[in-house]
């Protein structure tokens with residue numbers, strides 16, 4: 001693995017963005033500047049490399065189960081991720097029992113060490129947040145989260161104080177905030193500017209590219225890693241292309257499914273660190289991890305993807 005330092009990565013991507021050459025051949029080499037088989041990207045604050053596709057657990061009632069078969073299905077999805085080079089799992093105490101499913105599965109699979117575990121503080125009130133965090137440690141059966149994020153900018157200042165204290169105690173490795181609505185982009189930018197964040201999580205997909213001119217430049221400037229939620233617009237992107245085959249020209253950069261098409265579009269932006277598609281299906285996890293293989297779209301191909309989507 002080529003360990004790109006934070007400074008080096010920021011310098012290269014900043015220079016390329018400044019020249020207006022998004023995903024140009026220069027950026028392609030940055031985007032692919034790692035010799036692993038699967039695309040990894042750095043967390044800027046430490047230089048730690050993580051696989052650029054993970055797993056979200058809000059999808060289709062990940063935490064809602066009515067039988068053991070339901071649990072096995074979700075455990076298989078987690079197993080597919082961790083057995084095939086993925087590490088990042090994003091969950092939340094508000095995803096109706098998803099934390100408990102993830103905690104149970106990581107123990108059953110004995111793969112806790114392979115997981116980069118992200119959850120959230122998702123409640124108003126500082127003390128309520130502290131109590132909720134305690135329940136999350138319990139549900140996820142761990143004493144340490146890789147990433148703890150303030151969910152949807154709820155009482156952000158208070159919860160950041162708590163999360164930073166947990167980081168100082170070694171119970172959290174990285175600090176982050178999340179939101180999903182474009183109208184909160186400017187607020188998110190203020191938090192990026194005023195705080196020492198490791199991660200920002202927000203929406204980016206072919207339907208909503210609003211962070212390109214707000215959150216992404218701020219994250220680049222301040223060295224904050226970017227986790228992308230709802231990469232498929234909660235499944236609406238698949239419905240938009242329903243009945244259509246993936247265009248043949250996308251095969252040139254290793255795309256043979258719509259899942260890979262939408263994810264490679266996201267990953268071709270150099271300021272994106274990791275996307276977390278939600279699914280309860282192991283075969284979709286495998287499809288999504290496929291976006292980590294092969295080269296990324298060039299600037300011309302990326303524009304072609306945008307045009308294709310706009311013409312639908």
Ligand SMILES: NC(=O)c1ccc[n+]([C@@H]2O[C@H](COP(=O)([O-])OP(=O)(O)OC[C@H]3O[C@@H](n4cnc5c(N)ncnc54)[C@H](OP(=O)(O)O)[C@@H]3O)[C@@H](O)[C@H]2O)c1
Nearest residue numbers: 056057058178229230231232233234235259277278279280
């Ligand atoms: N504010 C926040 O912090 C926030 C907000 C929203 C989401 N999130 C996080 O972001 C994650 C992703 O968002 P999301 O789950 O709401 O939406 P999403 O990832 O945009 O879309 C999920 C949908 O895509 C389908 N899907 C997944 N992979 C597929 C593939 N390869 N081919 C075809 N269909 C596929 C899933 O169906 P199946 O389940 O049937 O595979 C599901 O219906 C969440 O799970 C959550 O962890 C965070």
